[in-house]
Amino acid sequence: MRIDKIEVNPVQESINPELEFEIEIYIKSGYEIPLEITGCVFSENNKKLANVHEFIYESNKTIVLSAQDEESRGGEKQKLIIKVIVPLNHKVLDYIETLRTENPKGDVILNLDIFVKTLISKVNLSHIFFSKEIDFPYQLPDPYKEAMPIFYKYQSTLTERNVDMWILSGDGSPTFIEIENNNFKNKVIIRSSDWIHDYCPVFQIGRFSVFEYLMPDYIEGSGSIEERLNESINAIRKMEENMIKGEWNQVIEDSRAVWELLRNQEEIKDLFKRDGYTDEAVNALCGYKNSNEKKHYGYFDNLFSFASKFHHKLDERKKIVQPDIKASKEDAYLIYATSMNIVNLISKKMQRINK
Numbered sequence: 460m461r462i463d464k465i466e467v468n469p470v471q472e473s474i475n476p477e478l479e480f481e482i483e484i485y486i487k488s489g490y491e492i493p494l495e496i497t498g499c500v501f502s503e504n505n506k507k508l509a510n511v512h513e514f515i516y517e518s519n520k521t522i523v524l525s526a527q528d529e530e531s532r533g534g535e536k537q538k539l540i541i542k543v544i545v546p547l548n549h550k551v552l553d554y555i556e557t558l559r560t561e562n563p564k565g566d567v568i569l570n571l572d573i574f575v576k577t578l579i580s581k582v583n584l585s586h587i588f589f590s591k592e593i594d595f596p597y598q599l600p601d602p603y604k605e606a607m608p609i610f611y612k613y614q615s616t617l618t619e620r621n622v623d624m625w626i627l628s629g630d631g632s633p634t635f636i637e638i639e640n641n642n643f644k645n646k647v648i649i650r651s652s653d654w655i656h657d658y659c660p661v662f663q664i665g666r667f668s669v670f671e672y673l674m675p676d677y678i679e680g681s682g683s684i685e686e687r688l689n690e691s692i693n694a695i696r697k698m699e700e701n702m703i704k705g706e707w708n709q710v711i712e713d714s715r716a717v718w719e720l721l722r723n724q725e726e727i728k729d730l731f732k733r734d735g736y737t738d739e740a741v742n743a744l745c746g747y748k749n750s751n752e753k754k755h756y757g758y759f760d761n762l763f764s765f766a767s768k769f770h771h772k773l774d775e776r777k778k779i780v781q782p783d784i785k786a787s788k789e790d791a792y793l794i795y796a797t798s799m800n801i802v803n804l805i806s807k808k809m810q811r812i813n814k
Contacts, residue, residue, distance in 0.1 A: 460486050460493075460577060462643050467569070469661040476547040476662040480511075480571060480647070481540060486787040489525035491577050494638070503558055508551050524636075526584040532663050545571070560705040561661055562787060565651030567658075575641045581630040583740030592678045598667050658702045684730070687720045688809065691802045693799055698795050707786035710795055711769045717798040718763045720805065721745075727805070734808045759801070766794055 463483045478500075486493065498511040522537070552563035559567050628637055649658065658664070694716035701709040721727055728741050736744075746757030754763075769784050 460491060460575065462642055462645065465571065465645055465647055467647050467649060469658045470544065471661060474795045476549075476552060478509075478545040478547065480545065482543065482573075484539050484541060484575075485638045486522075486539060486577075487538045488535045489523055489580070490525055490527060491579050491639075492522050493539070493541065493575050493577040494575050496541065496573055497576075498543075498571065500574060501552065501570040503562070503568040503570070504556070505570070508555070508569070509545045509547055510532075512546065514707055524578060524580045525632075526582040527580060546678055547662075552664060556664065556705075557788060559651070559654065562651075565654075565705060567649040567651075567654050569641075569647045569649070571647055573643050573647045575643065577639045577641060579637050579639050581632070581637055583628045583630050596799075613773060655703050664703055683723065684805075684809070686719075687716075687722070688802065688805060691717045692718045692806075695795075695799055695802060698791075700797065702791060702795060707788055707791040708769055709785055710791035711766055714766055714798045716795050717801055718759075718766065720802070721759050721763070730805065730808050730812065733812055736756075762794075762797055 461484065463485060465483070466481045468479050468481070470479050484493070496511060496513075500508045500511065502508055522539075555567055559565055562568065627635075649767070677689075692714050697713045698710045701713060724745050728745050731741050731744065732738075742757060744758050747755050748758045749755060769786050769790070
């Protein structure tokens with residue numbers, strides 16, 4: 460038995476994320492039958508990700524176990540396509556994404572370690588023939604005078620009239636059938652472009668991934684806040700795309716449109732107040748000026764200040780050049796989740812007020 464080819468694809472119509480491995484194996488025809496496949500899938504750094512489940516033969520293939528002769532034991536090969544399912548979860552996908560961002564090419568590398576339980580035929584086919592030409596050296600009793608002696612002789616085929624003359628024996632022992640376990644270890648590489656275009660949409664990586672925030676709806680209207688809100692929704696979509704690519708700094712850069720949404724503080728404050736917020740709640744979110752005309756920063760201001768540190772070269776006084784900050788995955792996810800919540804918050808408020 461040997462494995463020639465392995466292909467992997469995402470399972471399209473599954474509620475939970477799953478991978479399907481299509482394995483092309485060759486067996487000795489009539490001599491071995493795969494019974495069961497078990498095993499695990501490991502990450503590039505040898506962490507166990509999931510177990511292998513079940514297997515499926517091609518529906519149009521018939522597999523037989525036969526007695527072997529010297530001709531057939533050499534081995535006509537039969538190709539089988541076997542499919543195994545590997546269930547994943549969001550924690551595993553998050554780990555895979557983390558490793559992928561560390562890979563120089565952005566590829567996903569999986570190690571498939573499987574055991575194939577196989578039924579092996581140890582049955583030999585013995586060839587025999589009849590003969591009337593050879594006399595026995597002794598006299599047969601009356602009931603057997605018409606009997607013909609039987610002799611062994613190699614014969615590649617048996618004629619139809621001799622179909623009842625198959626004689627079987629063990630292969631040098633009383634063993635007729637045995638079960639053998641074959642272990643195969645294969646590295647499977649999913650290219651970065653394939654992962655982004657074929658797998659991420661199916662697994663909803665970037666849209667739901669570890670977070671499960673629904674994308675807000677577009678708001679109809681041409682007012683300034685409506686236009687900025689729709690631009691913010693477009694920015695969220697760009698953030699998703701760059702999260703899939705692992706472009707963490709670009710994710711934060713994309714969030715600028717969300718902070719632009721909050722630019723007109725009075726407009727946003729009015730929206731919150733009309734929805735029932737108290738002055739204290741509005742000030743906690745948006746900040747305020749006291750009687751001395753000093754600005755007190757709110758939640759939105761502090762988040763904007765934090766996000767700007769990843770792409771502004773100058774300090775707040777625009778005098779000192781700041782060192783570059785290389786964003787990490789968790790930084791990008793913080794800004795993405797916060798941006799999503801802010802856009803969702805304002806979108807729902809506007810929808811409720813405009814009813």
